[in-house]
Amino acid sequence: SLTLMWFRSDLRVHDNTALHMAARRGPVVAVFLRSMEQWQQHGHGANKITFWLQGANALGKALAQYNIPLLNRHVPTFEAAPGALLALAETLGATSLYFNREYPWNEWQRDQAVINTFRHAGLDVQSFRDAIAFEPGELVTGKGDFYSVFTPFSRAWHRSIEASRLNMFDAPACQSLASISADPEPELPTLSAHSVATQQWVSGEQEASNHLHHFLSQQVHLYARDRDFPAISGTSLLSPYLSLGMISYRQCMQAAMAMNEGLLAEGNPGLATWVKELIWREFYQHVAFGFPRVCKGRAFQQHTEMLAWRNDPKDFAAWCEGHTGYPIIDAAMRQLRETGWMHNRLRMITAMFLTKHLLTDWRKGEAFFLRHLVDGDFAANNGGWQWAASTGTDAAPYFRIFNPTTQSKRFDPDGQFIGRWLPLLDALPGKQRHAPDPVLRSEVGYPAPLVDHQVARLRALDTFKALS
Numbered sequence: 397s398l399t400l401m402w403f404r405s406d407l408r409v410h411d412n413t414a415l416h417m418a419a420r421r422g423p424v425v426a427v428f429l430r431s432m433e434q435w436q437q438h439g440h441g442a443n444k445i446t447f448w449l450q451g452a453n454a455l456g457k458a459l460a461q462y463n464i465p466l467l468n469r470h471v472p473t474f475e476a477a478p479g480a481l482l483a484l485a486e487t488l489g490a491t492s493l494y495f496n497r498e499y500p501w502n503e504w505q506r507d508q509a510v511i512n513t514f515r516h517a518g519l520d521v522q523s524f525r526d527a528i529a530f531e532p533g534e535l536v537t538g539k540g541d542f543y544s545v546f547t548p549f550s551r552a553w554h555r556s557i558e559a560s561r562l563n564m565f566d567a568p569a570c571q572s573l574a575s576i577s578a579d580p581e582p583e584l585p586t587l588s589a590h591s592v593a594t595q596q597w598v599s600g601e602q603e604a605s606n607h608l609h610h611f612l613s614q615q616v617h618l619y620a621r622d623r624d625f626p627a628i629s630g631t632s633l634l635s636p637y638l639s640l641g642m643i644s645y646r647q648c649m650q651a652a653m654a655m656n657e658g659l660l661a662e663g664n665p666g667l668a669t670w671v672k673e674l675i676w677r678e679f680y681q682h683v684a685f686g687f688p689r690v691c692k693g694r695a696f697q698q699h700t701e702m703l704a705w706r707n708d709p710k711d712f713a714a715w716c717e718g719h720t721g722y723p724i725i726d727a728a729m730r731q732l733r734e735t736g737w738m739h740n741r742l743r744m745i746t747a748m749f750l751t752k753h754l755l756t757d758w759r760k761g762e763a764f765f766l767r768h769l770v771d772g773d774f775a776a777n778n779g780g781w782q783w784a785a786s787t788g789t790d791a792a793p794y795f796r797i798f799n800p801t802t803q804s805k806r807f808d809p810d811g812q813f814i815g816r817w818l819p820l821l822d823a824l825p826g827k828q829r830h831a832p833d834p835v836l837r838s839e840v841g842y843p844a845p846l847v848d849h850q851v852a853r854l855r856a857l858d859t860f861k862a863l864s
C-alpha cells in the first residue's frame with residue numbers, strides 16, 4: 397500500500413527518519429505544501445522563503461533518483477493542510493501519511509489537526525522524532541519541569557545520549573517506477589526577485605553536505621578560537637540548512653565524532669565547542685515546545701511584560717538601516733541586509749543594543765531579523781532575542797550590558813569587519829574604526845552616535861530596576 401511522505405522542514409533524502417520508515421513499508425509518494433501566506437504571517441521574508449522553495453525543488457530532483465515523485469500543493473495557510481493532505485491521500489489511494497515532527501506551537505497544532513483528520517477518515521498516520529535527539533519532555537529537571545537554563549540541559553543531554561539517537565537512517569532504496577509522475581518544478585514567486593538568497597546561498601542537501609565537509613576539513617580545528625571573530629570565516633554557515641533540515645543534527649554530530657575519536661563533549665576543543673552549539677539549537681526547540689507562550693509573542697519571564705520600552709520609531713529605523721553611529725552595529729546590520737545572514741557575536745551585540753541602549757521591544761528586532769535572515773528559525777531567533785533582552789530562558793542578567801565599542805575592539809581588533817561593510821570607514825586606520833572622533837566622522841560623513849553608551853546604559857538599568 398502507498399505511503400504519502402509529507403516534507404516540511406526536513407528537505408533531505410539521506411538520514412531522514414520518516415522517509416526511511418515510509419520506504420521500508422512500500423512505495424512512497426512525496427508531497428510538499430507551499431504555505432506562502434502562513435510563512436509570511438509568521439514573518440519570514442523573501443530570503444528564507446526563496447531558500448525554502450529552492451530547497452523543495454532540489455529535493456524533488458534528489459527524490460527522482462529514487463523514483464519517488466514529489467507533488468507540490470499550494471496550501472496558503474496551515475488551516476487548509478489537513479483537508480488538502482486527506483484529499484491527496486484519497487486521490488492517490490495512499491493508506492498512510494508519514495512526517496517528521498516540528499515543535500513550535502502553530503506547527504504542532506497543524507500537525508495535531510492533520511493526525512485527527514486522518515484517524516477520523518480511518519487512515520494511518522505516523523510522525524517521527526527527527527530534528528532533535530530528545531523529544532521535548534524527555535529531558536526534564538529533577539522536579540519534572542522543562543529546563544529553562546542551558547548548562548543543566550546540556551549536562552542532561554550528554555548524560556542521556558546513546559548511540560541509537562545518533563544513528564543515521566539510510567536513504568530509501570530505489571523504488572520501481574511509480575505510475576504517478578512528479579509535478580513540474582514550480583516557478584519561484586515574484587518576491588524571490590528581491591531575495592539576496594538566490595545569488596548567495598545555494599539551497600539543497602548536496603550544498604549542505606559540501607558546507608559540512610569544508611567546515612570540518614578547514615575550519616573546525618580553530619573553531620574554539622575563531623568563532624567569535626566576524627572578520628574570520630570561522631563558523632560552518634550551516635544554519636540555513638539545519639533550519640530546513642537539508643542536513644540533520646545526526647549527520648553533523650557523526651561527522652564531528654568521526655574526527656574526534658568518537659567523542660562529543662571532550663577531545664578536540666573546536667569539535668566539542670561546535671557540538672555544544674548544536675545542543676543550543678536543540679535547547680531552544682525544547683523551550684519553544686515546553687513554554688508555548690514564547691511562540692505566542694510573550695516573554696518567557698512574565699514580569700518583563702511590564703517593561704516600559706521606549707520604542708522610538710526613529711531609533712528603530714536607524715538601527716534597521718545601520719545608521720546608529722556605532723560602526724560595529726552598523727556594519728553588522730549591513731551584513732544582515734546584504735547577505736541574509738549575520739555572525740552570531742554580532743547578533744548578540746546588535747540585539748542587545750536595540751533592546752538595552754535604544755530600549756526597543758525585542759519583538760521588533762526579532763521580527764526584523766526574521767524578515768531578513770535566510771536561516772530565520774523561530775526557536776533560535778526567539779531564544780537569541782529574549783536572551784539579549786533579558787526576558788528569556790538563561791537570559792543575560794539585565795545589568796550586564798555589552799559596551800558596543802569594547803565588543804568591537806575585542807572581536808574585530810583590526811577593524812577589518814567594519815571596513816568591509818562600511819566603505820566610509822575603510823579609509824581610516826583599523827584601530828580608529830571602532831569609535832571615530834567627531835572630526836573624522838564629519839570628514840568621512842559618518843553619523844554621530846545615536847546615544848551615549850553610559851547614558852543609555854543607566855537609562856536601561858533604571859528601566860529594568862523599575863520592574864522589581
Ligand code: FAD
Pocket residue numbers: 623631632633634635636638639670673674676677678680738739740741743744747765769771772773774776777778779780781784
Ligand atoms: P555555527 O557556529 O557553525 O554553529 C552550528 C549550528 O549550531 C548553527 O548552524 C545553528 O544551527 C546552531 N547554533 C549555533 N549557535 C546557536 C544558538 N545560539 N542558538 C541556537 N542554535 C545555534 N540561529 C538560527 O539558526 N536561526 C535564527 O533565526 C537565529 N537567530 C538568532 C538571533 C539572535 C539575536 C541570536 C543571538 C542568535 C540567533 N541564532 C539563530 C543563533 C546563531 O547566531 C546562528 O545559529 C549562527 O550564527 C549560525 O551560523 P553558523 O551556522 O555558521 O553557526
